[in-house]
Amino acid sequence: MLNNMHSHYKKGNLTLADYLGTHRTLLANDRTWLAYVRTALTLFVAGVSFIQFFKSQILQIIGWTFVPIGIACLIIGFWKYISVRQMIHDIKHRKDKN
DSSP states (O other), rough: OOOHHHHHHHSSSSHHHHHHHHHHHHHHHHHHHHHHHHHHHHHHHHHHHHHHHHOOHHHHHHHHHHHHHHHHHHHHHHHHHHHHHHHHHHHHHHHHHO
């Protein structure tokens, strides 16, 4: 995708500000996705650890709560990542057509 943007910049379709802004936005979107994955894995592992290693009823309930929250966090993060990436793609193509 970045090579494609380089070719548009060379043709004069994108200004330098557009070009650099697109790179920053793509990198920020990737960083946000990785943060969602990190949070989801932490919640999931904490939930499984609470279930496996603690016999307290409260901690078992907390563990069984963390597992689906971690999975939901992963799904929400992926959905947001894809939607922002699609939005960037749509804006870039709209700019190229003008």
